[in-house]
Amino acid sequence: xxWGTLHYESGTNTKQEQxxxxxxxxxxxxxxxxxxxxxxxxxxxxxxxSGIFLDINSNSKSxxxxxxxxxxxxxxxxxxESIAQFVIESLNKxxxxxxxxxxxxxxNGKIRTASIVRFALRYLVTVKPTEGRKSLFEFxxxxxxxxxxxENKALHDYVQFCSDTLRAYFGxxxxxxxxxxxxxxxxxxxxxSINGFIIALTRQLSVNGVKDFPFYNNVFCGWRYDFSKDKxxxxxxxxxxxxxxxxxxxxxxxxxxx
Numbered sequence: 001x002x003w004g005t006l007h008y009e010s011g012t013n014t015k016q017e018q019x020x021x022x023x024x025x026x027x028x029x030x031x032x033x034x035x036x037x038x039x040x041x042x043x044x045x046x047x048x049x050s051g052i053f054l055d056i057n058s059n060s061k062s063x064x065x066x067x068x069x070x071x072x073x074x075x076x077x078x079x080x081e082s083i084a085q086f087v088i089e090s091l092n093k094x095x096x097x098x099x100x101x102x103x104x105x106x107x108n109g110k111i112r113t114a115s116i117v118r119f120a121l122r123y124l125v126t127v128k129p130t131e132g133r134k135s136l137f138e139f140x141x142x143x144x145x146x147x148x149x150x151e152n153k154a155l156h157d158y159v160q161f162c163s164d165t166l167r168a169y170f171g172x173x174x175x176x177x178x179x180x181x182x183x184x185x186x187x188x189x190x191x192x193s194i195n196g197f198i199i200a201l202t203r204q205l206s207v208n209g210v211k212d213f214p215f216y217n218n219v220f221c222g223w224r225y226d227f228s229k230d231k232x233x234x235x236x237x238x239x240x241x242x243x244x245x246x247x248x249x250x251x252x253x254x255x256x257x258x
Contacts, residue, residue, distance in 0.1 A: 050074040067105065069117060077150055080126035083159065084117040087125055090163040096174050097167075100182070100189070111189060119239060120195035124202045125162045133258050134205040136162050165210055169201055172216035180227040187232040196234070196242030203243060203258055204251050223250040 036045050050071045073082030092101040102110040127147060129135040137144065140161045146154030173188075174181045180188035187193055208215075225245075226232065234242045244255030 047075045069114065077155055078127055078147060080122035080128070081117055083125045083127070083155075083162070084121040085113075086155070086159045087121060087162045087166070088113045088117060090159055091166060095163075095167040096171055111194070112191060115191050115236070116194055116198070120198040120202075124198055133202075135202070136165060136205075136210060139205070139210040166198075166201075168211075168213040169216050170197070171213055172220050173197065175217055176220040176223070177225075177227070185229050186227050187229055188227040190232075192234050192236055192239065192242065193227065193232075195239040196246060199239055199243035200246035200251065203247060204253055206258060207253055208251070219250050225249075 034045075034049065036048075040048075069081055069085050072079060073085050076082055077086075088101055089103060091097040092099065092103055097111075100111050102112050123129070123133070124136055126135045127137045127144075129137070137147075137158070140158055142157050142161065143151075143154045147158050177188060180186040182189060247253045247257065248255045
């Protein structure tokens with residue numbers, strides 16, 4: 001067995017210390033060494049490491065929620081929050097949300113995604129919706145068993161399907177409400193609004209299923225709503241209530257459906 005040695009001493013006046021000193025102000029820095037059996041695959045090792053991190057930090061108030069979600073998705077990539085986080089990253093790479101979403105706690109001035117994942121997106125993308133409800137997984141024609149088996153390619157394909165659906169949906173919203181999109185005094189891209197729109201999309205699946213951009217464009221082309229800060233009346237605890245407004249006035253559906 002060949003052993004490699006890495007030594008770093010805090011406080012020394014080196015190039016490494018200058019870089020680490022800046023990071024230390026922003027992140028919790030911890031190095032742990034593990035020795036694995038040669039028979040363990042790289043994926044098994046990563047999941048074992050993530051499990052240790054979660055056990056140590058799940059009850060620690062000092063660890064941001066989005067950090068825990070990032071680690072959790074390594075350990076269990078088909079968990080609903082894990083898939084939602086993959087979708088957030090995909091949306092942030094291209095399309096209407098490119099560069100707008102907060103992926104890291106170090107990023108300021110972007111749309112915070114922890115609450116989007118936790119209170120809305122996870123239910124849209126889950127592979128195991130609760131009884132009586134539907135998710136995008138039911139409408140995806142890919143290899144569902146491979147996703148359940150945590151095969152990377154199948155999971156990537158499902159994440160792409162979810163991302164494409166959301167780009168079409170929010171693309172129609174942007175098309176019909178350009179005066180509110182990415183404007184500083186607008187609530188359209190607030191977490192409250194985004195969650196309301198995602199929940200509405202999830203709830204209408206039982207009636208419409210998954211549609212394309214022309215369908216969603218038709219849904220929103222005749223709907224007008226004031227998203228200015230002084231007129232927007234919903235708070236962070238009223239995601240579902242706002243989704244009911246969208247269902248009733250844009251989709252023309254009963255606000256009481258799941």
